[in-house]
Amino acid sequence: MLGYVWGVSAPLICTLTIWPLQNWLGPASILMTYLLGVFLVASCYGRGASMVASLISAPVFAFYFARPIFSFAIQDLENIISLVVMMVVANVTGNLLEKSRLQAELARQREILASALYRLSRDLSDAKDQDAVACIAVEHIRDEFEVESVLLIADGENRLKTPASLSLPISLADIDLTRAQHIFENRKVKKENSNLYCPLEGSLAWQGILIIHANMPFPWQTAEQNAFLDTFCHLIGQTLERLQLATKAREATIQAETEALRNALLSSISHDLRTPLTRIIGAASTLIENDAGFSTLERLDLNHIVLDEAQRMSELTGKLLDMARLSSGEIILHRDWNALEEIVGSALNRLDKHLKDRPVRTILPDSLPLLWIDAVLIEQVLVNLIENAVKYSPAGNPIDICGKTEDGYCRLAVVDYGPGIAKGKEIQIFDKFYQGDPESDQSGVGLGLALCKAIIEAHGGVIYASNRVGKGAEFVIKLPLHEPPQVAEPETTGIMS
Amino acid sequence: MSEGHLILIIEDDLQTRRFLTSSLKHRGWRTVEADCGKTGLAMLKSENPELVILDLGLPDMDGITVTRRLRQLSDLPILILSARSQEQNKIMALDAGADDYLTKPFGGGELNARLQALLRRVSRSFVSMEIFETGELKVDLTRRKVFLSNNEVHITPIEYRLLTILIREAGLVVTHRQLLQEVWGAEHIGDQHYLRIYMGQLRHKLETNPARPRYLLTEVGVGYRLSLS
Numbered sequence: 001m002l003g004y005v006w007g008v009s010a011p012l013i014c015t016l017t018i019w020p021l022q023n024w025l026g027p028a029s030i031l032m033t034y035l036l037g038v039f040l041v042a043s044c045y046g047r048g049a050s051m052v053a054s055l056i057s058a059p060v061f062a063f064y065f066a067r068p069i070f071s072f073a074i075q076d077l078e079n080i081i082s083l084v085v086m087m088v089v090a091n092v093t094g095n096l097l098e099k100s101r102l103q104a105e106l107a108r109q110r111e112i113l114a115s116a117l118y119r120l121s122r123d124l125s126d127a128k129d130q131d132a133v134a135c136i137a138v139e140h141i142r143d144e145f146e147v148e149s150v151l152l153i154a155d156g157e158n159r160l161k162t163p164a165s166l167s168l169p170i171s172l173a174d175i176d177l178t179r180a181q182h183i184f185e186n187r188k189v190k191k192e193n194s195n196l197y198c199p200l201e202g203s204l205a206w207q208g209i210l211i212i213h214a215n216m217p218f219p220w221q222t223a224e225q226n227a228f229l230d231t232f233c234h235l236i237g238q239t240l241e242r243l244q245l246a247t248k249a250r251e252a253t254i255q256a257e258t259e260a261l262r263n264a265l266l267s268s269i270s271h272d273l274r275t276p277l278t279r280i281i282g283a284a285s286t287l288i289e290n291d292a293g294f295s296t297l298e299r300l301d302l303n304h305i306v307l308d309e310a311q312r313m314s315e316l317t318g319k320l321l322d323m324a325r326l327s328s329g330e331i332i333l334h335r336d337w338n339a340l341e342e343i344v345g346s347a348l349n350r351l352d353k354h355l356k357d358r359p360v361r362t363i364l365p366d367s368l369p370l371l372w373i374d375a376v377l378i379e380q381v382l383v384n385l386i387e388n389a390v391k392y393s394p395a396g397n398p399i400d401i402c403g404k405t406e407d408g409y410c411r412l413a414v415v416d417y418g419p420g421i422a423k424g425k426e427i428q429i430f431d432k433f434y435q436g437d438p439e440s441d442q443s444g445v446g447l448g449l450a451l452c453k454a455i456i457e458a459h460g461g462v463i464y465a466s467n468r469v470g471k472g473a474e475f476v477i478k479l480p481l482h483e484p485p486q487v488a489e490p491e492t493t494g495i496m497s
Numbered sequence: 498m499s500e501g502h503l504i505l506i507i508e509d510d511l512q513t514r515r516f517l518t519s520s521l522k523h524r525g526w527r528t529v530e531a532d533c534g535k536t537g538l539a540m541l542k543s544e545n546p547e548l549v550i551l552d553l554g555l556p557d558m559d560g561i562t563v564t565r566r567l568r569q570l571s572d573l574p575i576l577i578l579s580a581r582s583q584e585q586n587k588i589m590a591l592d593a594g595a596d597d598y599l600t601k602p603f604g605g606g607e608l609n610a611r612l613q614a615l616l617r618r619v620s621r622s623f624v625s626m627e628i629f630e631t632g633e634l635k636v637d638l639t640r641r642k643v644f645l646s647n648n649e650v651h652i653t654p655i656e657y658r659l660l661t662i663l664i665r666e667a668g669l670v671v672t673h674r675q676l677l678q679e680v681w682g683a684e685h686i687g688d689q690h691y692l693r694i695y696m697g698q699l700r701h702k703l704e705t706n707p708a709r710p711r712y713l714l715t716e717v718g719v720g721y722r723l724s725l726s
Contacts, residue, residue, distance in 0.1 A: 337690035342715040362708035376718040
């Protein structure tokens with residue numbers, strides 16, 4: 001509209017400008033001025049406006065400047081020719097300008113689309129999982145087309161997964177999933193009611209469906225825009241596929257690692273179970289075969305082997321069971337208020353046989369508060385740590401158990417006076433199936449410390465090991481303190497009567 | 498030794514029953530065997546045993562139900578055999594009326610000690626005794642006084658009540674629930690911290706090293722046991 005206003009006013013402005021100068025200017029110069037006006041209008045507002053300008057310029061020139069003045073008649077042949085030339089030039093330049101203007105406009109639109117695609121692909125390449133892709137796609141479609149949409153991702157069996165209803169815009173909260181599934185299986189873009197369904201194709205399989213909600217008419221009508229939407233969908237489909245393949249690859253790696261772990265476990269367990277079994281079978285069969293030939297003492301000796309080795313196996317299977325229980329799922333804690341002193345006492349009591357030749361020093365201040373813990377599991381941790389201390393320090397050396405409170409934590413240390421932990425292995429020893437020295441007779445399955453770590457971490461605590469400055473290893477567990485409940489009726493501390 | 502006490506063994510595993518029977522016979526007990534809960538309950542009536550050894554993992558009934566039925570029929574001592582994976586069941590069975598437990602695997606010696614403790618409780622109740630003695634610990638139950646190496650130890654009424662319950666069940670486990678109910682009443686059954694605090698005080702008064710007690714043993718997750726050395 002503004003273009004046509006300028007188309008009318010440009011010739012008038014030219015007339016007003018030239019009028020005072022007409023005595024000094026020839027008709028050619030005057031026509032050139034009008035031509036300039038038409039040209040400027042054409043360059044700014046396109047062909048329509050420039051046509052108006054040139055059509056008005058001609059009669060105005062004839063009326064005001066071509067003799068006879070104040071009449072539309074034109075006397076001089078020269079003026080007629082100049083006017084015709086001006087009209088032709090104005091028309092041609094108008095056309096040329098219009099064309100280049102359209103091309104510029106097209107280029108600008110293409111640039112917008114290209115940069116939109118660029119932004120989308122950049123964001124998609126950052127997406128960590130398929131849900132993130134869904135969020136990014138919906139956001140970009142909102143930005144580019146100003147419509148709401150939802151992305152349904154297909155699972156391995158080509159079934160669309162139901163999105164979390166909270167993440168949906170209201171207009172799409174009640175999409176018919178069965179319908180979407182049907183269209184997804186047909187693999188064709190479909191407009192239905194006010195929704196546009198675009199199935200997304202990856203290079204190997206169909207990945208999902210994009211459902212766009214817009215009131216008719218859809219904002220994209222041109223082939224250009226349709227192609228743009230196509231590219232958009234293609235890009236999303238490819239990304240979904242890439243992520244799906246990446247997940248598959250990752251799962252395959254994890255499975256391979258689990259397999260390796262399982263093999264390590266199997267070989268370790270079979271070694272650890274076979275050793276005592278060999279001794280039991282050996283001792284028992286010897287007893288049966290030569291029953292009469294043995295003295296009472298010899299018989300007792302062999303029987304002791306059977307008992308000791310069976311007990312070793314019992315401990316080992318117990319640990320395996322614990323580990324299986326703990327790793328089969330989340331650790332379920334039966335927490336209650338517990339006194340560390342009791343748990344330490346019970347653990348030491350359980351290990352009485354192993355501790356016969358060792359002084360155990362317990363330093364537990366009376367001020368230690370009650371802990372909100374699963375006593376059975378924490379006792380297991382202590383048993384494992386003390387057992388380790390016994391295993392890895394020479395017989396007769398003392399073991400210290402020290403507890404104290406330390407900025408919001410209860411810190412309990414089990415200290416031995418052995419050779420300590422091999423340098424640099426302080427963290428590794430908590431790994432599953434880690435074994436200090438695979439050839440050593442002391443090897444367990446390497447589950448004890450991994451078990452401890454799992455239990456302590458389930459309590460929100462930490463466990464770590466270090467070597468002490470003097471000699472020996474120190475295993476520390478830190479359990480968070482909780483506000484203990486009050487005892488409702490504190491007893492008078494008086495002496496009983 | 499035919500006049501030995503008769504024990505009913507309810508256990509489904511044949512080999513375990515064989516081991517139990519031979520080990521018990523050797524120590525002078527008499528035994529009858531049942532391989533499931535139903536037979537066990539029937540034999541309780543027909544055989545009239547003095548003690549029951551009950552496995553928690555029976556094929557036909559769960560151990561807690563069997564314990565309850567046994568308790569309805571009689572108040573004879575029940576010793577439970579449990580596997581490590583049956584922690585929770587074990588406590589439930591104890592609270593349902595079982596008297597003590599043994600965790601599998603166990604040795605013949607341990608089993609015998611538990612059975613002796615159970616019988617002792619039946620035959621001569623520690624409560625009716627005038628003096629209870631174990632190691633250096635001496636409790637005068639008529640004068641309500643506690644001595645350690647013949648020196649009197651002053652303890653509070655609640656501590657004394659805890660101690661007498663443990664003496665009554667000496668050698669046997671007493672669950673948290675039982676102690677809380679008897680000392681503080683049913684409404685305090687969930688307040689385990691009461692027990693921790695008073696048992697802690699008692700340990701500090703009666704034990705040389707409370708972190709390695711000789712008398713007041715903790716059965717983590719289950720309860721306490723007064724040890725008979």
